[in-house]
Amino acid sequence: MSTAHLSPEMLLIDVILRLITGAKHVAIGANSPIPAHAAFLAQRLGGGRPHVSLQQSPKHNLFTDGGVELFDAAGQGRIDVFFLSGAQIDGAGDINLVSIGDYAHPKARFPGSFGSAYLYFVVPRVILFRLEHSRRTLVEKVDFISAPGTSPQGVYRKGGPIALVTPLCHFAFDRERARFRLESVHPGHSVEEVLDQTGFAFDRPETVPVTPEPAPAVLALLRETIAPELASIYPKFAARVFDIPMASSASRSSA
């Protein structure tokens, strides 16, 4: 598979797949098709593990006790991996899902924090993902902190961000330093481009490796099995990324 046919979404799915290794239970939140595809790929490759909870899917909703159960399970440490994004993400790992500008008179308003203000604290591996990598989205300081990247000593916190994945690169998050470190730059992109497009300061090694490309077998499994199964839950994503027509997504009930 040449890089030219590899969409940024597929590469992100593969990067996230590698980050989920060893997890026992991965939960998928709202509006998260890329993590969902990565998690089900991991499950398929792992012979049925990790558990993947996707509440919007009748087949993959592992919870029987309503909407509160995901949060209670996470609080107990039963959820190893969760995913978050934000209109803005800053260099300290803070995320903003609320608004740009003054909160009382915002310039832009987003849906809201969902469960981030809690899950960011209790899930050991939170993977951040952002499809737009620019100085508009990756900022020095967010306008509104839905959830802070780290917490001071004395504040109960078992989890937090471990990585930020974008179409340009993969950052790891250093909890001690409360800073991102550039892990790899994706094929076809450069460190200069990342520096140019990122509004926050970050650490990097002298030589930054190139993100490995997905294995052909993994891509095939993604396109042929996982994407069609998830198409009814994410019809627009399936149409845009995998060319799965929306009419056929609606009639598919496997997910």
Add this chain to the structure above:
Amino acid sequence: MTETVRSLEAAIALIEDGMQVVVAPDHSGVAMEATRLLIRRGVKNLRLITLPASGLQADMLIGAGSLAEIETAAVSLGELGTGPRFAAAALAGDGPVIRDATCPVLHAAVQAGEKDVPFAMLRGVIGSDLLKVRPDWKVIENPFALPGESDPILAVPAIKPDVALFHAPFADAVGNVWVGRRREFFTMAHASAHTVVTVESLHDGNLLENELLAGATIPNFYIDAVAIAQKGAWPLRFANHYAEDSVHLAEYMRLAGSELGFRRYLERYVFERRAA
């Protein structure tokens, strides 16, 4: 049939102007037919609690001017994006008061309401700007922390709504309501002074006499009114029962992007016709 099961109009009459109403998230059982009826009736000044988030239902109520305030973790139509009337109200500053929250805090607060205790507590949230915009949320010291140790924890006021409104698969003739896995419907009914439910159908027999069904059934003494509303969650998806009407939702997003377009949507789907 007892008086619990009644017409949709009679059921909705229990939801009065100014009431605090708790509602369900988008795919779990949203009483959309009831919502259209509320808007048609011209309900005003509702204080909406979305448990924990909403989409079309909250957005329509905001656009229709039905709400004095909304407490929510998010108003989102999923892949279609932020609720357009919600976003417009936030930018214009002339809509309902928006009380931003986060999902598990809302669950905990309604659970505290269920127990009729003054507050709920939860981990997390300390360091979020939600604390800056929610002066009613407090950070307290864990009274059971080890001596000499500080253990701050979030405390939030209990939520005890006036009325819970949701859509469920079926009820029986005496008003017991089967809700399946939707634990939040139990919590909503237990915490609220009144509960109004629309259902797809009536179950033949008494749900509480069937051990396989009873565990997922809210007993009728919590339920004020049940009304049959087939496709009552339309155009939203209703669990395993029917898919969302994506064509209609796309039309909503297109029209509701502007105030004028939203008026047109209401004329077409709320005032002129009852359902698709």
